[in-house]
Amino acid sequence: MRMAFIKTLIKLAQKDKRIYLLTGDVGFSVAEEFIEKFPERFFNCGLAEQNMVGIAAGLALSGKKPYVYTIVPFVILRCLEHIRNNIAYQNLDVKIVLTGAGFTYGHLGVTHYAIEDLGAMRSLPNFTILCPADPVETEKLTLKSYKTQNPTFMRLSKAGEKIIHNPDVKIEIGKPIVLNRGKDGVIISSGIFVRTGKEIVEKLKEKGYNFKLLSLPTLKPINEKALFKEIKEKKLIFSLEEHNLIGGLGSALSEILMKKNWKGKLKTIGIGDFYPRETGEADYLREKYIFQKEKLIKEILKSLKK
């Protein structure tokens, strides 16, 4: 994902001199091409993330289009008030693109996990929040968000994510993407679990059930009409996310479905309200602390029989 982002950004920066890239002492094996092509528009701000957020705001107030790139918690959690006062409140065109969604940095431990960031950011007015599922979504959302002047937080995993979409898939900020159609229920996800959702939907098909699969890469603002159109007829929805169940996709869906007076069963699947004790590979942690695919399939089948 991060390469999809940086390659797209380089293309944009070739045409748009307002684009600046700021990092907090990260970018090894990612940012080099940008640095080589635009040395005047790259700043490694060092381990001083609060200042980096302020520098981005100052650049945006001076007509630039700054991109801040580092690891999720070091900006979102460490600098939340700086983001709030200087970017959200002043409604500045700053794009914050961060890696390490959920358990991506599995071995590095809780300090590196991004499991509360969406809850924090969803409560900031003016911000657009994007959680792409694969390099295709990353590229398209980088392009779409570039065209807006909105403060934007794009939450990436890291590298090696499987491509889910066809290159010509249509993606709009705010709207869900339909990956599979089916009448028996809906699986909806943002980020890395869209991939797993796809596998689950295929397994369910083998058992004779057809589930609709939605990727919702925008967590804010969600086009509620477009989303509800896709799910209103369904009575069973499973949401999958790599975040604390408080504040992310499941919360957003609950808010919308309650408001729309939807009658059905929504099962939100994410991380419980605790700090995982173990560290390990991301997929190990996902299985241990969020869900195991086979168990979830059984649970879905059980729900269908009820």
Place this chain on the structure above:
Amino acid sequence: MNYERISKEIRRKVIEIMYKSQTAHLSGCLSYVDVLVFLYFKILKIDPKKPFNENRDRFLLSKGHAVASLYAVLAKKGFFSGKILNSYCQNGGLPGHSTIGFVPGIEISTGSLGHGLSLGAGMALAGKRDKKKYRVFVLMSDGECEEGSTWEAGLFAAHHKLDNLVGVVDYNKLQAFGRIKNVLNLEPLAKKWKSFGWEVKEIDGHNFFQIEKAFSRIPFKKGKPSLVIAHTVKGKGVSFIEDRMEWHYKNLTKEQYELALKELE
């Protein structure tokens, strides 16, 4: 130009609007008036008729709680009508912290301390990249030199040789709940900034001769950001407010209001 006369007028105006609104932060508003007046009436290249001119000097009030003085100066300069000052801290009126979008001339929204210098450094950086001549002035409180982010910005500005950036510390020695030296000592403050790569001048922030001398040549040194440590008295100009912690919070009674105005005649 008679800066002392203008300063007195601004202080009177600040006292008037803060008496009307019965809101806090009076003493921190009074301490930096002289520096503010000199910057606006002598140093800053600004045109009240073109407040968004790309080439304007920028003045950022990082200690946003002291915005009443800035409003008074902006009105006096003609950025907006003096009548608007009457809405200071009234419901729906001018906010009690520096806030964009209410009157022209306010460059950034502040209120939480330790943010302004980073924004100023970002603007100065953009100016350098665009080869513009504008300068960015950031007025900070002494208290906010306790914020780590201020020093992050200090490192950044020196590292990138932002000699179009001028920091001013309103060093009145009092913070919200105690004397700086007792709460979290900043000394030796000038040495700290120097060691961070800034060119530093220390002045009596109420002495126009010294203020003029300090700001007469910017940058102080080519290739370095400039810093003025203005030694000031919190509450300057009104004897019973000067150097007393409680006036960070207190509101004037009618008698105090009249007495304060008399002292500033």
